Amino acid sequence: MSASIALQKDVSIAYLGPPGTFSHQAVYQRFGDSVVYVPQKQITDVFEAVEKGRATYGIVPYENSTFGSVVETLDYLIKANVKVRSETYLTVHQCLLSNSPLDKINKVYSHPQGLGQTQEWLSAHLPEARRISVKSTAQAAEQASQEIGAAAICSEICSELYGLDIVARDIEHGVANTTRFLIIGTSSDAPTGNDHTLLRFTVDHRQPGALCDGLKIFKDHGLNLFKIDSRPSGLRPWHYVFFLECSGHANSEKVQLAVKDLNQYCLDVAILGSFPNERTDGDC
The missing domain is CATH 3.40.190.10 (Periplasmic binding protein-like II)
Known part of the structure; x- marks a missing residue:
């Protein structure tokens, strides 16, 4: 691209x-x-x-x-x-930025992902500090720069942008x-020969095995599944929208046949796009 x-x-x-x-x-x-x-x-x-x-x-x-x-x-x-x-x-790499020393920090701002990626470090080093979610890590830095005793979890570059000291580096949990x-x-690119496709659908929750039957279609068509998510639909309680990422491009015959068959078991099937696979072999 x-x-x-x-x-x-x-x-x-x-x-x-x-x-x-x-x-x-x-x-x-x-x-x-x-x-x-x-x-x-x-x-x-x-x-x-x-x-x-x-x-x-x-x-x-x-x-x-x-x-x-x-x-x-x-x-x-x-x-x-x-x-x-x-x-x-x-x-x-997440950093803790503040203009206050570690022992004076009583609140920590970050995006929910930033707080989640560093929760072990925060529990060990700032167990009493309030954790406050904001819309972005840079907004967290901006907020922390205006308050005494406040810190932000964000990138190191925010130290220069918002005039904050680096209190701790690499506080995220997990390797790499x-x-x-x-x-x-508004559209996807043409097939490259090594693509993934993202789909969205719902199921009739009253129909036993509807989700299982839908997922089996991808195996039957020789398509690998890389990620499955679900989120509340917002239409009624306990009704979910599923997101599925499979191998292949939406223009390929395999994916087109799989989507056609998926419509037999699932509702509101939509293709959210196809894109070149950027993962290395070790990531798959």
Whole structure:
């Protein structure tokens, strides 16, 4: 996708801002100075910027290797009118930033993912500090810079951007803490021969084995499954929307036949996009 963007003019990409977030780092790592970056206040705004034509593409965090799926992204994908067209990965190192010493910190701001990725360190070193969720890690840094006794969990680059001291580095739990991002647009790219497809569907919860029957279709068509998520639909209690990522491109015969068969067991089946597989063999 980076190569195709280089051929386009006036390309803008919406991301979860303000500057200094991991979304900002991920998109800059992928596209460099070839595009215009448009910061958004929250993840839902990134989707809306693409849907309403205020940005050519958007980048949203999808899952973290330590703390799992990003629920804000999944929740908007329930109703999103966009297509996934690419993915990218960023190794994430969390820092504790503050203008107060460690023993004077009584509150910690971060995005829920930041708090989740560092919960072991926080329990060991700041067990009494309040943990306060905000819309982004950079917003956390901005907030902490204005308060005595406040700290932020965010990237090291926020230290320079928001005038904070680095109290502790690499406080995330787990080796090679990595966040996966999806790049969204109004359409997906053509097949590459090594692609993944993201699907969304619901099932009739009163029908025994409906989900099992639906999943078996992918095995029958020789398609591998890489990720399955569920989120409340919001329509009624205990009704869920499922997200499934499989091998293959939506334009391939295998995926098209699988989707056709899936409609026999599942409801509201939708293809959310196909994209080149960026995982290494060791990640699969």
